[in-house]
Amino acid sequence: QEILLKEGQVYDEDLVEESERNLRNLNFLGKAKIEAIPREDGRTDILVKTQDQWSTAVSITAQMVGSYYSAEAYFEEHNLLGWGKNLILGYQKNSERDHRQLSFLDGNIAGTHLIFQTDLYKLSDGHSYNFFFSRPIYSLALNSAFDNRYQNEKCQVSYYHQGEEVFSYQRRNRLFYAEFDRMTGNDWKKIAALFYQSENKTYSLSSASDSANYSELLPENRELQHLGVTLKLWHPQYEKLSFLDNFGTIEDLDLGWRIQGSWGLNLHRPFDKNRTDVASLKFLLPFRLSTKQFHFFSQSVQGAWTANRWDKILYQTEPPNYLP
Numbered sequence: 001q002e003i004l005l006k007e008g009q010v011y012d013e014d015l016v017e018e019s020e021r022n023l024r025n026l027n028f029l030g031k032a033k034i035e036a037i038p039r040e041d042g043r044t045d046i047l048v049k050t051q052d053q054w055s056t057a058v059s060i061t062a063q064m065v066g067s068y069y070s071a072e073a074y075f076e077e078h079n080l081l082g083w084g085k086n087l088i089l090g091y092q093k094n095s096e097r098d099h100r101q102l103s104f105l106d107g108n109i110a111g112t113h114l115i116f117q118t119d120l121y122k123l124s125d126g127h128s129y130n131f132f133f134s135r136p137i138y139s140l141a142l143n144s145a146f147d148n149r150y151q152n153e154k155c156q157v158s159y160y161h162q163g164e165e166v167f168s169y170q171r172r173n174r175l176f177y178a179e180f181d182r183m184t185g186n187d188w189k190k191i192a193a194l195f196y197q198s199e200n201k202t203y204s205l206s207s208a209s210d211s212a213n214y215s216e217l218l219p220e221n222r223e224l225q226h227l228g229v230t231l232k233l234w235h236p237q238y239e240k241l242s243f244l245d246n247f248g249t250i251e252d253l254d255l256g257w258r259i260q261g262s263w264g265l266n267l268h269r270p271f272d273k274n275r276t277d278v279a280s281l282k283f284l285l286p287f288r289l290s291t292k293q294f295h296f297f298s299q300s301v302q303g304a305w306t307a308n309r310w311d312k313i314l315y316q317t318e319p320p321n322y323l324p
Contacts, residue, residue, distance in 0.1 A: 228264030
């Protein structure tokens, strides 16, 4: 399912390299190599060689610091029944709450390269449900991709003073995000994306008796809807390396530059000058320091545009290094 070349198709070295990257991206495979074997009739056979990795992991941990304790147990399977699906079962308990986790990921639904993922968390004081459905850029020859996400979260937030709980409140968050991408270009990929985001955050006190004393301490309820566009410029430049994040396996490092900017229009008050729009600018600059030593400089800034001025500006900088 991960082989992008089909029988009878003209041999394409770019599709071979992309198929190798897709195979190496699977958690249960290590090495992946596709070899071309010429035939006397002018056609070409391809031989796909892969190396299986251990796909099952079980972890049990516990810790205690002062009066705080935490214990957890997880079971992970990255090749469920040999189908290449991911399954995670987990349980965690600490001084504040306990939660159970069920996660499932299908990274290639019926060979369509569509991705479905769900994360279900049952908390002692709430829940969290996450659903993802997307079509990623699994091939540079693609001209479209999309991403859909939904999150529903409910939990309790507590405030303490000298080790004693003063008051608590319930936080409820619903988030929906949808994005559709169109991509053009060969060496430089130009991507235009249309996105819609809806977020609803509400806060309420856990008991009516707290209303008189702590209602002013509650965060403000927030309901946002934004429709916007994102422009991306990406120069993909992959290189095969080993002994980086995954010891002893080949990894595909993208040394291409990326830059993107986005603007989201507030749909609640689209014609109001005092509306709150959102904007962001991100770029990634990779530098080669030696044969197997690389430096990446990542910078992003995002904020809100309200009443002709910027507000809630957040800067983030990440300077990771890859050393041999």
